[in-house]
Amino acid sequence: MQTKAALIQLNASDDPVANLPVTQGFIREAAAGGARFILTPEVTNCLSSSRAHQNAVLQHQDDDLTLRGLRETAADLGIWLLIGSLALKTGDADGRFANRSFLIGPDGGICAWYDKIHMFDVDVSPTETYRESDGYRPGERAVVADTDFGRIGMTICYDVRFPYLHRTLADHGATILTAPAAFSPVTGAAHWEPLLRARAIETGCYVLAPGQCGSHDSHNGKTRKTHGHSIAISPWGKVLAEAGDQPCVTFVDLDTSAVDEARHKVPSLTHTRKFSGP
Numbered sequence: 001m002q003t004k005a006a007l008i009q010l011n012a013s014d015d016p017v018a019n020l021p022v023t024q025g026f027i028r029e030a031a032a033g034g035a036r037f038i039l040t041p042e043v044t045n046c047l048s049s050s051r052a053h054q055n056a057v058l059q060h061q062d063d064d065l066t067l068r069g070l071r072e073t074a075a076d077l078g079i080w081l082l083i084g085s086l087a088l089k090t091g092d093a094d095g096r097f098a099n100r101s102f103l104i105g106p107d108g109g110i111c112a113w114y115d116k117i118h119m120f121d122v123d124v125s126p127t128e129t130y131r132e133s134d135g136y137r138p139g140e141r142a143v144v145a146d147t148d149f150g151r152i153g154m155t156i157c158y159d160v161r162f163p164y165l166h167r168t169l170a171d172h173g174a175t176i177l178t179a180p181a182a183f184s185p186v187t188g189a190a191h192w193e194p195l196l197r198a199r200a201i202e203t204g205c206y207v208l209a210p211g212q213c214g215s216h217d218s219h220n221g222k223t224r225k226t227h228g229h230s231i232a233i234s235p236w237g238k239v240l241a242e243a244g245d246q247p248c249v250t251f252v253d254l255d256t257s258a259v260d261e262a263r264h265k266v267p268s269l270t271h272t273r274k275f276s277g278p
Helices: 016-032 051-057 065-077 157-161 163-171 185-203 256-265
Strands: 002-009 037-039 080-088 098-104 110-115 121-125 128-131 144-147 150-154 176-178 206-209 213-217 223-227 231-233 239-242 248-255
Touching: 002 016, 002 206, 002 231, 016 037, 016 065, 016 248, 065 080, 065 098, 098 150, 110 144, 110 150, 121 185, 150 163, 157 163, 157 185, 163 176, 163 185, 176 185, 185 206, 185 223, 185 231, 239 248, 248 256
Parallel strands: 002 037, 037 080, 150 176, 176 206
Antiparallel strands: 002 248, 080 098, 098 110, 121 128, 144 150, 206 231, 213 223, 231 239
């Protein structure tokens, strides 16, 4: 089966109210271009490093204006929509948020949701450090979801560095892996494409990775930069489409027969062996 998909690259601010109509505009542009499956990046609603600001503007899932608005847009257009992730309040006692991805069906219903499992706690350089687990609590379950064009395996950003998650998703029938991101420019320049290509090659899946891009100003005066370069990878590991460093829509044609072909040539998913040690 053939399907046209579209990756939406955003330069989200830390204002969910301002971000929503921008995102909806790109979704409508993608649908007008023929896309049936449209994907947005990580933290589509609010890109912020200030917990105080997040506490002021974020909402719980049932009240979230971005989720409600994008569900309505998906229903209006009759498209499948992967909301890369939303930053959401939770009922956790420590006040940490969820980094949650949603698959929305053509009727606007929530078909599946996934909380990011692996937290980006790294020291990229002396001046660029991240402690995602300070503000977000990690998820605990892997998620696959069925569509009429393939089974989706859901991941978010830093998850890309953990092959076992993607192998598990493929072992449970995923043919398309989604990897929405807000990737660091430093690690992005070095690792973004090779990691995504590796995950596609290892699993024989399409990998669709919409990203945040550019400089993101915030209310606390700090500026964060993201890599952009939203990318679509074939099950054979070929780059099918790639964006630059500006907000845009990038189209890609998917064909489920390419999954079967790649897995027939190299059936590594069937070659798993148990071993002991070291």
